[in-house]
Amino acid sequence: MRFTNKGSERVYEKISNVLKAIDLSSNRFEGEIPEVVGYLKGLQLLNLSNNLFTGHIPSSLVNLKELEALDFAQNKLSGVIPLQLVQLTFLSLFNVSHNHLTGPIPHGNQFDTFPNSSFIGNSELCGSPLSKKCENSEDSPPPPSTFEENQNSLSSFEFDWKVVVIGYGCGFIVGLLVGQIVIKHDWVMKTFAIGQPTRRMAIWRGYIN
Known part of the structure; x- marks a missing residue:
């Protein structure tokens, strides 16, 4: 079996059980690339180069997390390169040359x-x-880095931690004040025997005797 893998043609003596790939290059396939290609989550190589495909690059390709090579060269694809494809961190080959694509090239x-x-x-x-600069913006904005995401998470954690400390501090102070008021109130009640007429009468009778 002859197979074009990452830009070079290789000969496989038998079908590999490890490599998960689709090579439909150098045919005359027409129409749009179907979105259902994004359901083939175990796919490692997708080569549709040298055909007559039209339409947009499917954004569903972002689901192909194990994809290592994506070749759409020599077609008639239009529209922008989906920014979501930046999330395909295993890609070592990406080729969309000689199409009708527009807009900024994603970065990251x-x-x-x-x-x-x-x-x-x-x-x-x-x-x-490319040497051609974008008119509206220099380049497409890169996705947030892991460092920035961690910094945002840390800032949120610090804010939540401060809120908790303030809440506990206010609760402690309020509880302390209420406790002192209750203790003083109880002391006044016991000292002047407020609300205990029978006991007060008994004390006065003792003095009389």
Whole structure:
């Protein structure tokens, strides 16, 4: 079996049980790439290059977390490159050259490692690594880094911790004041025998005797 894997053709003497791949390159397939491709979550390689596919790149491809190679070169795809694809951190090959794609090239994770050849042949595509700069913005904004997410989580934790401490402090002070008031009230009641007429009468009778 001859198979194009990561840009190079390889010969497999038998079907591999480890590699999960789809290679439909160099045919004359037409129409849009179906969204259901995103359901093949174990897929490691997807090669649809050198066909006549049209429409957008499916954003459902973000579900292919184990994908290592994605080749859509030499088609008629249009629209933008979905920003969600930045989440595919196992990608070592990404090729959408010679299509009709538009807009800024996403950045972050593996997308910062792909060469200029991965995007050439798209006249309306802009941003690094291409020499054409985007008009509205320099490049697409990168997704928040793990460090920034951890910092946000830490800030939220610190805020919650301060709120808890303040709550406990206020509760302690209020409880202390209420406790003192109750103790003083009880002392006054016992000292002047308020609310205990029988006992007061007994005390006075003792003095009379």
